[in-house]
Amino acid sequence: MTADTLRDRLAEAAAGAAQDVPGVAFLRPGVVDLLRTRVAGRAPRPAGGSGGRPQGVRVGRDEATGAWHIDIRLVLHRGHRALDVTRAVHTATLAAVRTEPSVSVRVTVTGVV
Amino acid sequence: MAMSANPDRPEESRYEEEERLACGRLLSDVWDAGDTGRAADDPHLSVCPHCSAALAELTGLGDAVRRTCAEEPGVPEATTAAITARVMDLVRLELRPGRPLPLGGPEEDHWIVEAAAARLLRAAVDALPGVRAGSCRIEPLDPADPTGPVHVRVEVAAALDRSLPDLADAVRARIAEVADRDIGIRLGAADVLVVDILDEDDVGDDGGTGGERGEGDEYDRYGTGGAAR
Numbered sequence: 001m002t003a004d005t006l007r008d009r010l011a012e013a014a015a016g017a018a019q020d021v022p023g024v025a026f027l028r029p030g031v032v033d034l035l036r037t038r039v040a041g042r043a044p045r046p047a048g049g050s051g052g053r054p055q056g057v058r059v060g061r062d063e064a065t066g067a068w069h070i071d072i073r074l075v076l077h078r079g080h081r082a083l084d085v086t087r088a089v090h091t092a093t094l095a096a097v098r099t100e101p102s103v104s105v106r107v108t109v110t111g112v113v
Numbered sequence: 114m115a116m117s118a119n120p121d122r123p124e125e126s127r128y129e130e131e132e133r134l135a136c137g138r139l140l141s142d143v144w145d146a147g148d149t150g151r152a153a154d155d156p157h158l159s160v161c162p163h164c165s166a167a168l169a170e171l172t173g174l175g176d177a178v179r180r181t182c183a184e185e186p187g188v189p190e191a192t193t194a195a196i197t198a199r200v201m202d203l204v205r206l207e208l209r210p211g212r213p214l215p216l217g218g219p220e221e222d223h224w225i226v227e228a229a230a231a232r233l234l235r236a237a238v239d240a241l242p243g244v245r246a247g248s249c250r251i252e253p254l255d256p257a258d259p260t261g262p263v264h265v266r267v268e269v270a271a272a273l274d275r276s277l278p279d280l281a282d283a284v285r286a287r288i289a290e291v292a293d294r295d296i297g298i299r300l301g302a303a304d305v306l307v308v309d310i311l312d313e314d315d316v317g318d319d320g321g322t323g324g325e326r327g328e329g330d331e332y333d334r335y336g337t338g339g340a341a342r
Contacts, residue, residue: 058132081294081296081297082225082229082295082296082297083216083296083298084297086216086224086225087217104222105222106222106223106224107222107223108213108225108226109224109226109229110226110229111226112232112233
């Protein structure tokens with residue numbers, strides 16, 4: 001499996017886990033992400049490609065150590081304690097990518113609805 | 114797009130606020146250079162594959178917006194240009210999402226952007242009787258410790274039906290309650306600045322506008338300033 005394929009799989013797993021946590025309204029589909037999707041939608045897609053990485057999730061890798069870093073940005077549902085939700089997202093994300101030995105997860109609340 | 118590894122060490126838990134390209138440049142800096150025509154002055158931008166791709170993406174984003182506008186029948190060219198400019202302003206604004214504040218303990222990598230936390234605090238203060246919340250700024254109490262407790266400064270307009278120290282205490286107590294119970298930020302200090310006085314008409318208006326905002330019930334629960342004395 002190539003690094004990019006694995007990166008996409010981790011991003012999809014993280015996004016799926018995070019979105020299911022109570023209190024998460026949605027992962028942050030920022031203007032930049034939306035426009036990138038639109039640009040990508042007009043460009044020829046690579047054969048077999050998934051059509052883009054999930055919005056609101058960035059996955060990076062420390063090339064020296066091989067450790068993955070997952071950055072999740074979400075919008076919170078009003079009425080849920082922000083810290084409780086980010087902790088639940090953190091736990092759910094780590095569980096979803098447990099096949100990888102070294103993963104750190106950062107969770108940021110970027111808005112409240 | 115370039116999905117760069119975060120250059121920060123996670124154990125330092127220091128927040129990378131902006132998107133950084135794999136070459137180390139900030140995406141917002143590269144786009145600024147492209148916007149202002151300074152890209153040609155910096156040889157790195159044309160040589161570096163990450164920066165070149167980022168500049169091409171900026172052009173692609175603008176083109177996508179223009180094409181989308183142009184597809185709408187009857188939209189004048191000037192309107193298309195104006196909409197494109199506004200959307201691209203939003204895009205640039207989004208690259209600088211605002212100050213991140215630490216949620217939970219210093220060992221945790223959990224954050225909330227200042228605007229979101231301020232919105233929750235402002236709404237809570239605004240629901241107090243005889244108080245209208247204005248500007249709310251939140252920053253680290255110690256600038257050298259971005260993962261430490263935070264310092265809240267909120268400006269309010271207040272009714273004169275109780276002493277200002279009492280009112281400030283009530284606002285501070287509300288901020289402390291919401292910071293802990295609803296958000297999860299560690300409050301180091303809270304300053305309340307009374308910047309305006311509400312006259313009786315303003316206070317009377319509260320019930321009406323509160324109802325429109327769906328917050329009338331919350332206002333009523335706190336009763337009036339007079340009853341709190």
